[in-house]
Amino acid sequence: MNKPFNDVFLKACRKEETPYVPVWYMRQAGRYQPEYRKLRREHSFFEMSENPEICVEITRLPVEQLGVDAAILFADIMTPVKHLGIDVAIFPGIGPMITNPIRTEADIHRLGELDPVAHIPTVLEAVRILNQQLSVPLIGFAGGPFTLASYMIEGQSSKNHHKTKGLMYAHPKAWQVLMEKLADMTLTYLKAQIRAGAHAVKVFDSWVGSLSDVDFRTYVAPTMRVIFDELQKMGVPTIYFGIGAGHLLAEWNKLPVSVIGLDWRTSIRSVRAQGINKVLQGNMDPSLLLGPWELIEERAKQVLDQGMERAGYIFNLGHGIFPEVQVDVLKKLTHFVHQYTTIPEVWG
Amino acid sequence: MNKPFNDVFLKACRKEETPYVPVWYMRQAGRYQPEYRKLRREHSFFEMSENPEICVEITRLPVEQLGVDAAILFADIMTPVKHLGIDVAIFPGIGPMITNPIRTEADIHRLGELDPVAHIPTVLEAVRILNQQLSVPLIGFAGGPFTLASYMIEGQSSKNHHKTKGLMYAHPKAWQVLMEKLADMTLTYLKAQIRAGAHAVKVFDSWVGSLSDVDFRTYVAPTMRVIFDELQKMGVPTIYFGIGAGHLLAEWNKLPVSVIGLDWRTSIRSVRAQGINKVLQGNMDPSLLLGPWELIEERAKQVLDQGMERAGYIFNLGHGIFPEVQVDVLKKLTHFVHQYTTIPEVWG
Numbered sequence: 001m002n003k004p005f006n007d008v009f010l011k012a013c014r015k016e017e018t019p020y021v022p023v024w025y026m027r028q029a030g031r032y033q034p035e036y037r038k039l040r041r042e043h044s045f046f047e048m049s050e051n052p053e054i055c056v057e058i059t060r061l062p063v064e065q066l067g068v069d070a071a072i073l074f075a076d077i078m079t080p081v082k083h084l085g086i087d088v089a090i091f092p093g094i095g096p097m098i099t100n101p102i103r104t105e106a107d108i109h110r111l112g113e114l115d116p117v118a119h120i121p122t123v124l125e126a127v128r129i130l131n132q133q134l135s136v137p138l139i140g141f142a143g144g145p146f147t148l149a150s151y152m153i154e155g156q157s158s159k160n161h162h163k164t165k166g167l168m169y170a171h172p173k174a175w176q177v178l179m180e181k182l183a184d185m186t187l188t189y190l191k192a193q194i195r196a197g198a199h200a201v202k203v204f205d206s207w208v209g210s211l212s213d214v215d216f217r218t219y220v221a222p223t224m225r226v227i228f229d230e231l232q233k234m235g236v237p238t239i240y241f242g243i244g245a246g247h248l249l250a251e252w253n254k255l256p257v258s259v260i261g262l263d264w265r266t267s268i269r270s271v272r273a274q275g276i277n278k279v280l281q282g283n284m285d286p287s288l289l290l291g292p293w294e295l296i297e298e299r300a301k302q303v304l305d306q307g308m309e310r311a312g313y314i315f316n317l318g319h320g321i322f323p324e325v326q327v328d329v330l331k332k333l334t335h336f337v338h339q340y341t342t343i344p345e346v347w348g
Numbered sequence: 349m350n351k352p353f354n355d356v357f358l359k360a361c362r363k364e365e366t367p368y369v370p371v372w373y374m375r376q377a378g379r380y381q382p383e384y385r386k387l388r389r390e391h392s393f394f395e396m397s398e399n400p401e402i403c404v405e406i407t408r409l410p411v412e413q414l415g416v417d418a419a420i421l422f423a424d425i426m427t428p429v430k431h432l433g434i435d436v437a438i439f440p441g442i443g444p445m446i447t448n449p450i451r452t453e454a455d456i457h458r459l460g461e462l463d464p465v466a467h468i469p470t471v472l473e474a475v476r477i478l479n480q481q482l483s484v485p486l487i488g489f490a491g492g493p494f495t496l497a498s499y500m501i502e503g504q505s506s507k508n509h510h511k512t513k514g515l516m517y518a519h520p521k522a523w524q525v526l527m528e529k530l531a532d533m534t535l536t537y538l539k540a541q542i543r544a545g546a547h548a549v550k551v552f553d554s555w556v557g558s559l560s561d562v563d564f565r566t567y568v569a570p571t572m573r574v575i576f577d578e579l580q581k582m583g584v585p586t587i588y589f590g591i592g593a594g595h596l597l598a599e600w601n602k603l604p605v606s607v608i609g610l611d612w613r614t615s616i617r618s619v620r621a622q623g624i625n626k627v628l629q630g631n632m633d634p635s636l637l638l639g640p641w642e643l644i645e646e647r648a649k650q651v652l653d654q655g656m657e658r659a660g661y662i663f664n665l666g667h668g669i670f671p672e673v674q675v676d677v678l679k680k681l682t683h684f685v686h687q688y689t690t691i692p693e694v695w696g
Contacts, residue, residue: 160635165633165635169638212615212666213614267561287514
């Protein structure tokens, strides 16, 4: 418990020099772990994430098991949304399902507000315990407003987000109200996590990449600016991540966010060549973890070589770890990233 | 029946000057049409596409109803795959489902070859009739090898293509055999369509955008080069389209393909600014068709203004028309595109 605090991840978030490239993995607590699967058989997702003891155990496990440089709070993006009057359940392999999706403007106006003390005391308790116990930074997290809105309107994961975009296009004022309510909720939620001890926060915007650049600029960017402006005042690094959002990076680069998380599609070099000057996080295709080790090592080297070309780089996968991945492969990969990127100490 | 042949689409494909911007829509024959829905209630997808009379009727309908400048053969990307020994059925709203997906290398070696005369006489008969009847060009089409492989391996539409990529990474030689077989099939299929009277052909590669740029270059680009090299010899324009494939456009630009179809994510201006110099087709978000007409018109203008900045541009949506879209909105949009982009004749 008394290991010195490992701040390599936080240094990278601030573009400071680091002794090696820090690494953590999206969904590093998940079904690929036998321990997780065992707990998941006995509890619903929300039972796990809202029981401080289990939440702490699950959040800590990958740090100890894999040797990663950061922990991420075990929670779901829908965790706070439940408390606004939206009935959510999480199903393995399906994701959130909502029994009372938003169908009318009145549904938007009816949404409640998040009260951290009343609604998420167990989540904050877990954050406090983790802050005490962990020897690596804890990343808090929340869903992006567009993604949350899509779940709330479609009622579940959607391929085309037609209902969501339909509302956005046809009822821009109602959309604006929804975005404001979700920005308020997100800020309340993330500020509470930071006050309880999160060292950085990530906004996970799974579906935002389904918007064209002009739609992102018109309907979502103002909300993201409010969120990152406010978070910046809290003095902790912020991360913004989306899937298939390569066409939005020029817009993201204008936001007051510290780190841009990249999915696996675009090479880091081509992202920087576009003039993106944020700290970058990513971006090996997690599917590669199903390949032979030689290929994993070759591709990890490619990603690391590109990442290390400039200061401010964090290794990660380009998407979450999935159930078929072997724990040992991730251990080996973590070790490889550390070993390959360590600057040898010079004895003088 | 004796209307003069409208070659505006073909001229645009060859970067020639056109009197206005030609327009057609992906999935312009589909469930948004009451006539289609009626037929679909009575027939399976393959019954419709493999009955020359119904196929001709469905392919012609949007040309007459909407006034578009090209017809696209009514078929599914899985049409030829069935004849290789893969059992496929198409379910509305789900897509292809395969009961005997590829699971081993032996399954790949067991795949048969497409024999146009024996396997697709009705499809070719429909092409011949359409060539006689239509006063606009007929676009033939086929699925992209990566997309077909994904369906054949996963057994259905997949979010992450893990099984497909797993095979690709772990068994690159078997993958290569599969790609070669699918390239052969695609060429046989498209050449037969061209010989029967298709004026242009489109390779629809729905899922190829799920590959990173390096994976596309390594595992798919050589196959696409063979396909487009061979098609080029047939002397008809070729179109390549994928969803979320913006990160692959630099690779696509190197292929001997005539037209790149863009999804809705990236603006045409930013694509050209990357140095992409092919004819472009696209790319309004089809979800916009759920919005008010003023917004549709505003966005269509934006897309058209950018498209017309250079020769070689075809208006389309960035994805297929979906069932909730109103026929009248598409009629109005088609008329608007023609009217807004018509170069006024000068009387002298």
